[in-house]
Amino acid sequence: MDLIIRDASLSERGELRHADIGIANGTIVAIEASLQADAPARDVGGCLVVPGLIETHIHLDKTCILDRCRIAEGTVAEAVRETAAAKRNFAVDDVYARAKRTIERCISHGTMRMRTHVELDPGIGMIGYDAIEQLKRDYAWAVDLELCVFPQEGLTNYPGTEELLIEGLRRGARTIGAAPYFDADPQAQIDRIFAIARDFDAEIDMHLDLAETLDNMQIEYVCRKTEEYGWGGRVAVGHVTQMSLLPPERFNAIAKQLANAGVAVTVLPSTDLHLMGRRQDHAIPRGVVPLEPLRAAGVTCSISTNNVLNPFTPYGDGSLVRMANLYANVCHVSRPDHLAGCLDMITSDAARLMRLDDYGMRIGGVADLVCLDAHDPAEAVSTLAHPLWGLKRGRPSFTRPRPVLHAPR
Structure with a gap:
């Protein structure tokens, strides 16, 4: 396994759940809670992860x-x-x-x-x-x-x-x-x-x-x-x-x-x-x-x-x-x-x-993933949630860091 996305919020047929996503060779190979595998990990802290x-x-x-x-x-x-x-x-x-x-x-x-x-x-x-x-x-x-x-x-x-x-x-x-x-x-x-x-x-x-x-x-x-x-x-x-x-x-x-x-x-x-x-x-x-x-x-x-x-x-x-x-x-x-x-x-x-047969958050699907700065789909749309990063076929394609506020000391 090349990478594990941990604590991702996933939406499936209108239901929300938290899971880890395992990726190997540009493909999603596992979606389960507390995935046990030896691979580099990226914890998204409950943010919404969607297909590209x-x-x-x-x-x-x-x-x-x-x-x-x-x-x-x-x-x-x-x-x-x-x-x-x-x-x-x-x-x-x-x-x-x-x-x-x-x-x-x-x-x-x-x-x-x-x-x-x-x-x-x-x-x-x-x-x-x-x-x-x-x-x-x-x-x-x-x-x-x-x-x-x-x-x-x-x-x-x-x-x-x-x-x-x-x-x-x-x-x-x-x-x-x-x-x-x-x-x-x-x-x-x-x-x-x-x-x-x-x-x-x-x-x-x-x-x-x-x-x-x-x-x-x-x-x-x-x-x-x-x-x-x-x-x-x-x-x-x-x-x-x-x-x-x-x-x-x-x-x-x-x-x-x-x-x-x-x-x-x-x-x-x-x-x-x-x-x-x-x-x-x-x-x-x-x-x-x-x-x-x-x-x-x-x-x-x-x-x-x-x-x-x-x-x-x-x-x-x-x-x-x-x-x-x-x-x-x-x-x-x-x-x-x-x-x-x-x-x-x-x-x-x-x-x-577009009749894309290889698309979707599923085992065997291509690992095209986007992490949105939201915890569920409704929040993503209503708050104009920023995409924080993306993986194209399991490879990083962009990163958009969260803004940092500088309060006076």
Whole structure:
């Protein structure tokens, strides 16, 4: 045995217990009280230890570009327009340097698995892909990085984009995305994405229904296509801010449809709060979908960051605990079990969305562990608990010491 984590607080199916964790060769080999073994030990004093945090939806290729863009309207259209103009001057080294800043922030906040969306179109070519592919190799010691190729500026109306998406999949991307609300024919884009996913046996992760009205919602169509293709459990949709505007009867009907089809939902609270409600001068909608009723209906849900320091989201430090706390604030989450559920949506539920078979606090699982400065999941979310340290495959990946107060003597 290489290491024993002693007196860890563990949450299993809503129950809290204290145990020691034995690690050997990057794998969890024991979880039991008062583990008897001869190995170096680290006593965490009852702090909460969880599997590595999971970022299911982020954009590393267009992070940290506020100095190149203007935010005057704060709308989705402006964000796409400003980013499109900026990315035409991107270079591989530039994308890499900016993405490196953000991925290192994410690592320091406990993220160990990540799905990053990468824009491909004739305006940017494979520049973003090349940079993030190199980043994936260079940071494999700390993060398992999955690339999702997608057409931000349209597919059916942007000749040459489909060929680039296919090239990305051929080069190893295992997920294809979409943004049908910026296509001249949204349903035609959805149709093509499903067809390409079937050809390459790829996962699907769409930006969907990001709008401030109920016009042209596509979520029910995506559910039907998922069932048609037999892709249940392999489709996720992000944003879906239009669902936050629905009356309960239709909301619940769509929740059931999502669950039956096997379509997961990712909420991106920072981005959705920033971009939505720009048309109103009072009673401004928040645009963040409440996930508790979706989870109760059987929908797999995650909370994620989306963008960092760009026109889509001019904020961000890479903290998923902060995203979980922000979501809890916006959606009036207060029950301890629901607060704990927010932590699930950046750990175990996020792993289910990404179909990660080796994930979890279990014997035989990979030793990707994060120690949070809290004693239970609800406290971790409500207090914005700092990750104190992390192990990636049993090897230290980051340390974040507690602050020290210096009282006068």
